[in-house]
């Protein structure tokens with residue numbers, strides 16, 4: 001049996017001003033407090049991190065950010081460093097999201113630098129990987145995901161791999177309402193876990209949490225979470241509304 005604790009994380013993307021962020025957190029906090037079979041995190045935009053931290057401090061709800069730079073400080077106009085995110089009380093940081101890869105040109109090499117910078121500050125990376133529809137249809141999905149996993153994890157030692165979360169997010173399933181079937185997701189999660197086994201060890205591979213992301217909603221969470229290698233969800237749209245996010249946290253109830 002696995003000892004992996006599922007992580008349900010909300011990626012709020014570029015949504016929620018501070019008052020809206022506070023309302024959402026206040027609505028989900030009581031549920032998070034009484035749920036003990038999964039860990040829950042929210043990843044608001046940078047501008048709401050402080051507001052949310054004030055509410056979640058000392059609770060079971062973890063705070064994450066959606067991106068970072070790889071340096072601690074410097075002349076990088078508009079960027080936010082891991083040191084600053086640590087200072088704000090973040091525990092997790094999403095890196096390599098497909099929106100950053102596709103809309104901001106981020107490549108594996110840069111994501112690898114960010115991941116190592118997070119490790120330096122004991123922040124836990126949520127590393128996103130996933131193929132496009134074109135790549136899936138050309139049956140290149142394994143090759144693409146393997147390249148992303150290997151490229152983003154260059155020189156990442158075993159002990160840091162253990163605190164890294166991988167989020168498998170097929171690009172065609174993000175924001176489209178069309179989730180990967182539980183079987184499709186499980187197949188890729190097994191592939192990623194086997195790959196970690198080759199890169200590290202079977203023991204490490206068994207311990208790393210691999211989340212699924214892409215149109216996760218109350219209607220499909222149970223089936224997805226029933227797969228042995230799916231260790232949680234990275235949720236976009238459905239994390240923005242309490243009536244949709246709460247059933248995701250309570251996937252076993």
Ligand code: 13P
Nearest residue numbers: 011174175214215236237
């Ligand atoms: P949706 O849940 O809106 O499909 O977004 C998924 C996602 O991108 C999470 O990072």
